[in-house]
Amino acid sequence: MNAPTAPAHLLPEVHQRATPDALLAALKARFGNNCSTALVVREQHGRDESSFSAPPPSAVVFAESTCDVADAVKLAGQFAVPVIPFGVGSSLEGHLLAVQGGISIDVSRMNQVLAVHADDLTVTVQPGVTRKQLNEAIKSTGLFFPIDPGADASVGGMAATRASGTNAVRYGTMRENVLALEVVTASGEVVRTGTRAKKSSAGYDLTRLMVGSEGTLGVITEVTLKIYPLPEAVSAAICFFPSIEAAVRTTIQVIQLGVPIARVELLDHNTVRMVNTYAKLNLRQEPLLLMEFHGSPASVKEQAETVQEIASEHGGKAFEWAETPEERTRLWAARHNAYFAAVQSKPGCRVISTDTCVPISRLADCLLDSVAEADASGIPYFLVGHVGDGNFHFGYLLDPNIPQERETAEALNHKLVARALELEGTCTGEHGVGLHKQDFLISETGQGAVEIMRTIKRALDPNNIMNPGKIFSL
Numbered sequence: 001m002n003a004p005t006a007p008a009h010l011l012p013e014v015h016q017r018a019t020p021d022a023l024l025a026a027l028k029a030r031f032g033n034n035c036s037t038a039l040v041v042r043e044q045h046g047r048d049e050s051s052f053s054a055p056p057p058s059a060v061v062f063a064e065s066t067c068d069v070a071d072a073v074k075l076a077g078q079f080a081v082p083v084i085p086f087g088v089g090s091s092l093e094g095h096l097l098a099v100q101g102g103i104s105i106d107v108s109r110m111n112q113v114l115a116v117h118a119d120d121l122t123v124t125v126q127p128g129v130t131r132k133q134l135n136e137a138i139k140s141t142g143l144f145f146p147i148d149p150g151a152d153a154s155v156g157g158m159a160a161t162r163a164s165g166t167n168a169v170r171y172g173t174m175r176e177n178v179l180a181l182e183v184v185t186a187s188g189e190v191v192r193t194g195t196r197a198k199k200s201s202a203g204y205d206l207t208r209l210m211v212g213s214e215g216t217l218g219v220i221t222e223v224t225l226k227i228y229p230l231p232e233a234v235s236a237a238i239c240f241f242p243s244i245e246a247a248v249r250t251t252i253q254v255i256q257l258g259v260p261i262a263r264v265e266l267l268d269h270n271t272v273r274m275v276n277t278y279a280k281l282n283l284r285q286e287p288l289l290l291m292e293f294h295g296s297p298a299s300v301k302e303q304a305e306t307v308q309e310i311a312s313e314h315g316g317k318a319f320e321w322a323e324t325p326e327e328r329t330r331l332w333a334a335r336h337n338a339y340f341a342a343v344q345s346k347p348g349c350r351v352i353s354t355d356t357c358v359p360i361s362r363l364a365d366c367l368l369d370s371v372a373e374a375d376a377s378g379i380p381y382f383l384v385g386h387v388g389d390g391n392f393h394f395g396y397l398l399d400p401n402i403p404q405e406r407e408t409a410e411a412l413n414h415k416l417v418a419r420a421l422e423l424e425g426t427c428t429g430e431h432g433v434g435l436h437k438q439d440f441l442i443s444e445t446g447q448g449a450v451e452i453m454r455t456i457k458r459a460l461d462p463n464n465i466m467n468p469g470k471i472f473s474l
Helices: 021-034 038-043 064-079 133-141 155-160 206-212 246-256 270-279 295-313 325-336 337-343 360-377 403-422 438-445 447-460
Strands: 059-062 083-086 103-106 115-116 121-123 178-184 190-193 220-226 233-240 262-265 288-295 317-324 350-357 379-386 390-399
Touching: 021 059, 021 064, 038 059, 064 083, 064 103, 064 178, 064 220, 083 220, 083 270, 133 155, 133 295, 155 220, 155 403, 178 337, 190 206, 233 295, 233 325, 246 262, 246 288, 246 295, 246 360, 262 270, 262 325, 270 325, 270 337, 270 379, 288 295, 288 325, 295 317, 317 325, 325 337, 337 350, 337 379, 337 390, 350 403, 360 379, 360 390, 360 403, 390 403, 403 438, 438 447
Parallel strands: 059 103, 083 103
Antiparallel strands: 115 121, 121 220, 178 190, 178 220, 233 288, 233 317, 262 288, 262 379, 350 390, 379 390
């Protein structure tokens, strides 16, 4: 079922710039069969995992090299036509929608691991490499890339949205793990930011400027990342709690005591029920924490015992341990299947998802009030959280044919984000701003800061062709 067109206030600057026939002809001449104007291809590249829709792009260019990207951007720039980068289409905030028309540049065929420098703990990849593909390519070195947003996202998209995920409490986000980039700017110029050195004081930090820019400043064509030694020992555990509050209080105490836990994920009872049905599991239908510990055998044992003791103080019970890769995969399948399990639980639904992040000491205040509001609304929802770093996600399940459900879900989302901002948190911990959270960005940073962002955008992209309409309006 197609998603409804979003209200105008959620899709800023929705106006289709015409794509001249001369541009389409030039793209066909340059890229041949790697440029498609077929409706089915355009529609595939004109939607993501958000609940919004917009007309598809006028054409899709399948880039196979940095030169391809640069040439496509140059041609689009000659006609002031927008370009929207596309990886695997897993974004959640409308990043891929062609709200002003234009062409989609699909980099999924740029999927080579270019260099592995195991001694330096770095790897350089093309943007279409997915996180699972990367880890498969480097596993023989005894190293791994820890950023895990759940979906098998492309590295370029993860950098563009400053992704994080389940391992962020231990290993950080893309912000901390991208060392250098190659980027095609709005003029079609290829620039490099950063080096493989672990630190630098040389000039402006253009790498950090591009990480999280959501395709509005350039198209990422190469990424150099930090990688890490595989831990000597890994242990995972599920623990069930009598309430969400008990699970959250356990998490807060674990973090405040400095336990170096690698992952700690929260699922509420709704989500556990959905996952049980979807994955044919038999988990207790109670709030749970899914945890993972990395280190030496002795340190993993010590971490696990400390956490189990803390959990027991808050009513935690029915610990289930997993030490083999197969057992851990089974447990983590519950977490990674949460989104798909929720969608399947209400056939034909669309999801309005949100992710906020607050200081760990304010997590209980933010989360529990939001749960009470969602329960009172009557809207089905699921709740998961990377609660070790104060980040959590609600997914409100709505019937796209019932406008009142969208209004209710948006109202819940608004209250949740406003509460997070009041508690000195952020409107988005990892999904990005995209289309959905532009007003919240102003509330969080202030008009002055957003105007600085606009100034940077105008300077680097004077014709506003790089994924226009995202993050803020001009």
